Amino acid sequence: MIEKIKALKGQGKPVIGCFPLYPPLELFHSLGLNPVVLWRLKGEGGQTGESDRHLQNYTCSVARHMTEFLLSEESGAFLDGIFMYNACDTLRNMPEIIEGGLETAGRSVPFFNIHIPMVPPAQTDGDEYLKNEVNRLIEELEACFDRKFDSVAFQNSVAQFKRLRMLYLQAEAAVANGGIGFREFAGVFRKAAGMPVEQQQGILEPLLSQYAENSKNQDKAGIILSGILPPPDAMVEAMESSGLRIVGNDIAALHRSYADMPQPGAEPAAYYRDFYFNHYPCPTLLYSGDRRVQALLERCQQTGAKGVVFIGEKFCEYEYFEFPYLEKKLGGQGVQTLLLELAVDDEDHSAAHGARIEAFAEMLSTS
Amino acid sequence: MSEANKTDAGRHLSKIMQNAYMDLHTRAKEGAFVVWIAINVPAELFYGFENLVYAVPESHAAMNAGKGVGAVQCEKAERIGYSMDLCSYARIDIGCAADGGRDSPSFGLPKPNLLVSNNNNCSLLVKWFDVHHREMGVPHFIIDVPFCYGPQKEKDRNYIIRQFYDLIQTIEDLSGQRFDWDKARQALDYTNRGIVHWKRFLSHARHRPSGITAFDSFVQMAPFLIMRGTPEFEAHYKLLADETEQRVKAGDFPVPDERYRLFWDNIAPWHQLRDMSSNLADSGANIIGATYTSCIGTVEGSFDMYPYDGRDPMRYLARTQNCYICPHGMGLRRRAMRQAVETLGIDGIVFASNRSCKPYSVTQMDQQKFMSEHLGIPSVMVDVDHADVRKYSKESTFTRLEALLEMIDAKRAA
Ligand code: SF4
Numbered sequence: 001m002i003e004k005i006k007a008l009k010g011q012g013k014p015v016i017g018c019f020p021l022y023p024p025l026e027l028f029h030s031l032g033l034n035p036v037v038l039w040r041l042k043g044e045g046g047q048t049g050e051s052d053r054h055l056q057n058y059t060c061s062v063a064r065h066m067t068e069f070l071l072s073e074e075s076g077a078f079l080d081g082i083f084m085y086n087a088c089d090t091l092r093n094m095p096e097i098i099e100g101g102l103e104t105a106g107r108s109v110p111f112f113n114i115h116i117p118m119v120p121p122a123q124t125d126g127d128e129y130l131k132n133e134v135n136r137l138i139e140e141l142e143a144c145f146d147r148k149f150d151s152v153a154f155q156n157s158v159a160q161f162k163r164l165r166m167l168y169l170q171a172e173a174a175v176a177n178g179g180i181g182f183r184e185f186a187g188v189f190r191k192a193a194g195m196p197v198e199q200q201q202g203i204l205e206p207l208l209s210q211y212a213e214n215s216k217n218q219d220k221a222g223i224i225l226s227g228i229l230p231p232p233d234a235m236v237e238a239m240e241s242s243g244l245r246i247v248g249n250d251i252a253a254l255h256r257s258y259a260d261m262p263q264p265g266a267e268p269a270a271y272y273r274d275f276y277f278n279h280y281p282c283p284t285l286l287y288s289g290d291r292r293v294q295a296l297l298e299r300c301q302q303t304g305a306k307g308v309v310f311i312g313e314k315f316c317e318y319e320y321f322e323f324p325y326l327e328k329k330l331g332g333q334g335v336q337t338l339l340l341e342l343a344v345d346d347e348d349h350s351a352a353h354g355a356r357i358e359a360f361a362e363m364l365s366t367s
Numbered sequence: 368m369s370e371a372n373k374t375d376a377g378r379h380l381s382k383i384m385q386n387a388y389m390d391l392h393t394r395a396k397e398g399a400f401v402v403w404i405a406i407n408v409p410a411e412l413f414y415g416f417e418n419l420v421y422a423v424p425e426s427h428a429a430m431n432a433g434k435g436v437g438a439v440q441c442e443k444a445e446r447i448g449y450s451m452d453l454c455s456y457a458r459i460d461i462g463c464a465a466d467g468g469r470d471s472p473s474f475g476l477p478k479p480n481l482l483v484s485n486n487n488n489c490s491l492l493v494k495w496f497d498v499h500h501r502e503m504g505v506p507h508f509i510i511d512v513p514f515c516y517g518p519q520k521e522k523d524r525n526y527i528i529r530q531f532y533d534l535i536q537t538i539e540d541l542s543g544q545r546f547d548w549d550k551a552r553q554a555l556d557y558t559n560r561g562i563v564h565w566k567r568f569l570s571h572a573r574h575r576p577s578g579i580t581a582f583d584s585f586v587q588m589a590p591f592l593i594m595r596g597t598p599e600f601e602a603h604y605k606l607l608a609d610e611t612e613q614r615v616k617a618g619d620f621p622v623p624d625e626r627y628r629l630f631w632d633n634i635a636p637w638h639q640l641r642d643m644s645s646n647l648a649d650s651g652a653n654i655i656g657a658t659y660t661s662c663i664g665t666v667e668g669s670f671d672m673y674p675y676d677g678r679d680p681m682r683y684l685a686r687t688q689n690c691y692i693c694p695h696g697m698g699l700r701r702r703a704m705r706q707a708v709e710t711l712g713i714d715g716i717v718f719a720s721n722r723s724c725k726p727y728s729v730t731q732m733d734q735q736k737f738m739s740e741h742l743g744i745p746s747v748m749v750d751v752d753h754a755d756v757r758k759y760s761k762e763s764t765f766t767r768l769e770a771l772l773e774m775i776d777a778k779r780a781a
Pocket residue numbers: 020060061062063087088089090091228284313315316317318319
């Protein structure tokens with residue numbers, strides 16, 4: 001990621017590090033800024049030594065690696081701003097921890113923060129509140145980076161991101177019908193992440209033009225992966241070599257991020273109203289809870305998945321509160337489930353999950 | 368503690384708590400509309416309805432933990448798939464509800480007609496209430512309170528107020544009852560007057576030796592959680608403050624040879640109150656205050672009371688949504704803690720790092736550093752789970768507490 005951020009800096013546009021996973025990317029882009037979603041930063045800043053000075057070891061790996069990244073001299077120094085919207089109980093404390101850490105290191109980066117209403121739209125109308133938040137953000141960005149919001153540029157940015165989302169969905173369809181392996185797909189995603197939207201398109205397009213439908217593995221049991229981040233390659237390999245075929249995902253960094261196509265428009269508040277309130281359900285968007293189970297069941301039906309593998313991000317309460325109920329509901333529809341937990345330093349040891357994956361694959365093949 | 372050893376306020380507390388839970392079950396059985404709420408949902412509004420009772424799962428979970436059945440209830444939740452890493456209050460409540468209230472000192476809670484969560488103390492509570500929403504098929508109203516890094520903003524207050532109006536409307540629609548503003552206002556008056564007494568009670572910690580221990584205040588918080596808005600609430604805290612005042616006047620102190628005045632940061636370790644307080648007292652140490660109890664009736668950044676001015680109840684209730692510690696950021700927490708440390712003459716701080724409560728605990732490492740570097744206050748961090756005794760080590764906690772007392776001695780000697 002750090003190399004990509006350096007490359008972005010080389011383009012002369014300010015770089016905004018964003019978290020969590022669903023920031024208003026189109027808006028940043030339209031203002032001539034380069035937004036980078038800060039996810040899966042393990043390895044970027046080395047270990048977690050810096051983060052360990054600020055966060056207890058019972059916070060999730062996402063928060064710990066992100067803190068490490070932002071506070072490390074190497075990586076954090078290349079950001080021109082940090083954006084955050086309200087998310088979980090760990091992340092909401094991040095701005096002050098990061099600002100304090102930077103201050104100690106004699107650095108400072110402007111922080112931008114908005115609150116996404118977490119009320120279910122049918123219960124309370126959060127439109128006005130969101131509109132004010134989006135407009136405030138625009139004003140702050142304009143003032144900080146000496147830009148002027150332009151609705152034509154915004155529409156253009158919206159179109160670019162829509163195109164990117166469509167490409168991801170096409171790639172995902174190719175994964176479902178066996179033309180692209182999940183590992184390859186996740187690899188492309190990793191490669192594209194952090195690049196400007198136009199370059200991301202440039203990476204996905206050739207992949208899609210090359211793939212051919214592959215009926216070879218159709219007899220293998222199809223599964224969906226669910227979680228915050230895609231699992232490490234070793235784990236995907238263990239699944240595939242156990243006879244499982246990953247036919248779809250319900251991963252926050254992947255499908256949940258690009259699954260929806262908000263109504264294009266020139267007015268950011270209206271656009272983001274649609275973007276957030278009709279977003280593909282995610283446990284981090286509290287108001288989407290009632291749509292969550294149905295969405296996952298539909299994913300299974302659409303892809304013919306016989307199982308769902310939950311990649312549990314250790315200490316992520318949002319995800320963990322849902323697993324028992326989802327397991328029950330999916331089980332009721334004949335969909336088997338497996339929960340694999342990943343902690344901060346588990347990535348390299350994920351082969352240890354091999355036995356459970358094999359047993360799961362065997363169960364699916366006989367069910 | 369045996370009944371005979373209890374103070375009058377202690378005996379009165381047992382009585383009113385027992386009555387409150389009995390009343391809750393009885394009225395629910397007789398057809399009252401039952402609401403389960405997060406602790407800082409504005410309970411006073413519920414008194415605007417004729418036939419409504421509310422239960423507080425967090426407080427019920429704390430009671431289970433205090434009575435020694437926290438781990439038993441947690442295990443029930445774990446057996447049905449809830450991770451041991453989840454907040455122990457949530458596990459106690461989910462486990463207890465799944466088992467029909469068995470093992471609970473109050474026989475569990477009556478089945479709700481409505482769940483009202485609030486994401487200001489923590490967002491996970493919304494997920495926790497979603498578990499009941501899904502399992503029981505009960506509507507779930509989510510109050511969304513923007514986290515604050517500075518004083519509450521007008522835009523946020525208005526947004527919260529709008530949600531309170533929607534809550535009233537929702538209850539009217541679901542229960543068929545009409546909301547009465549005068550009754551809600553009266554409830555708020557009771558709460559306000561009760562908190563004045565609560566603050567009076569806490570102020571006796573300023574005395575040397577302190578007139579109270581934080582352990583007393585932890586136990587005495589219960590009415591604040593489940594009885595706000597009632598005359599009993601006001602009467603109880605008056606009794607507590609008056610009795611404490613008399614004891615101080617009479618020279619009756621919980622730790623008479625007090626040599627170390629300590630401050631606690633985090634939720635009470637419900638399963639350890641007696642053990643911890645008596646062991647500390649043996650060393651001449653008293654935890655005389657806590658962020659957890661000091662924040663009651665305040666707003667972000669200060670432990671001073673924020674009084675109700677008798678005007679618009681919605682504005683007051685929305686304004687105080689940021690009381691407690693978890694709904695606001697580190698700078699504000701720091702300011703309030705500094706104030707407490709200075710007014711109470713604190714010698715050392717115990718940061719209880721609580722893996723069950725991230726919203727309280729994340730920032731503690733930076734807070735500890737600040738208190739040491741800027742105020743020169745010795746402190747330690749101990750690992751405590753507020754309600755799951757299985758995640759607590761007495762040995763390591765006391766080793767650190769002893770180290771804290773040594774640090775204080777060293778500082779004095781320097
Ligand atoms: S993985 Fe979960 S706990 Fe971690 S930052 Fe994301 S939402 Fe928060």
